[in-house]
Amino acid sequence: MNYRKKKIKVGISTGDINGIGIEIFLKVCRKKKLLDFFTPVLFGSTKLCSYYKKILNIEVNNILGIKNLKEIIDYKINVLNIWKEDIRFDLIKINHESGKYPISSLKKATKALKDGKIDVLVTAPVNKKWMNIKEFYFLGHTEYLQNILDGESLMLMIHETLKIALVTHHIPLKNVSSELTIKKIVKSIKILHQSLKIDFSIEKPKIAILGCNPHSGENGLLGEEEKTKIKPAINILFQDQGILVFGPYSPDGFFGNNSYKNFDAVLAMYHDQGLIPFKTLTFNEGVNFTAGLSHIRTSPDHGVAYDIAKKGIANENSFKEAIFNAIKIFKNRKEYMKIISSKSRLL
Structure with a gap:
């Protein structure tokens, strides 16, 4: 143009x-x-x-x-x-x-x-x-x-090297678990996947999903959300619809060893889980984009x-x-x- x-x-x-x-x-x-x-x-x-x-x-x-x-x-x-x-x-x-x-x-x-x-x-x-x-x-x-x-909105933080979307955002931390549902996680992944294709010209997006609990729940020892909500959502989209979605990953290790560089985008479960690493890595260069609208x-x-x-x-x-x-x-x-x-x- x-x-x-x-x-x-x-x-x-x-x-x-x-x-x-x-x-x-x-x-x-x-x-x-x-x-x-x-x-x-x-x-x-x-x-x-x-x-x-x-x-x-x-x-x-x-x-x-x-x-x-x-x-x-x-x-x-x-x-x-x-x-x-x-x-x-x-x-x-x-x-x-x-x-x-x-x-x-x-x-x-x-x-x-x-x-x-x-x-x-x-x-x-x-x-x-x-x-x-x-x-x-x-x-x-x-x-x-x-x-x-x-449309259906999704908060998506974007930078040339990192994109992080949020399933939940402006709610108290104590309410995150009750707000997380298989349906909501599936919907967030679908919006993110579509946005990556349409808005960022990525033909086959590869998406990482973060866990909710420390160490991604440690097989239920530290929380059940990974087993009961996040993994089922991943299975629905990966096995049934062929979307390249992987996880859930433990956030500390995921960002600590730069695993985020292997994906086109990351989906976090709540506000600070996504915003803290994003702003640490991209501050004064990152952008908040309302995807899905x-x-x-x-x-x-x-x-x-x-x-x-x-x-x-x-x-x-x-x-x-x-x-x-x-x-x-x-x-x-x-x-x-x-x-x-x-x-x-x-x-």
């Missing part, structure tokens, strides 16, 4: 306006050459950008405020002004009052994504506590997007980082990777559909 003829429109939600989201957005977009490859559309306000430009002393000259998405212009940093009230961003505190802004941004951006006004969505980090207000009942981006878009959404692999916000020292690399991974996945999906269409015409 020639991006100068048709550049992909990358919608971007602000994330928590007291976090580092706008800083990393501005740092990425100030590199003018990057705008040759995509057209950014921030769902927020030009005043918010001006505020951060001033306090961080970031030189960005090609910001364009727009009133509707028909006004988007290539080679500009398009900012859709979605807040009508006059906001003093320097007076906004970290609380439920500030939480309404990332919610508004996310809702507008998601609608634009669903309506085809933007091609992909990149979400800046949010604080789940301050977003959990009466008008917004979702724990995070993944849960909200699952409710709005078509009808539309593409990515985000950086870090949080709001209040401790360094407004200091100008935030690393924008993961945000940049989120943008370019979204673009790559968009292209891969288009190419996959072309191949499927060509095969159908030959039948």
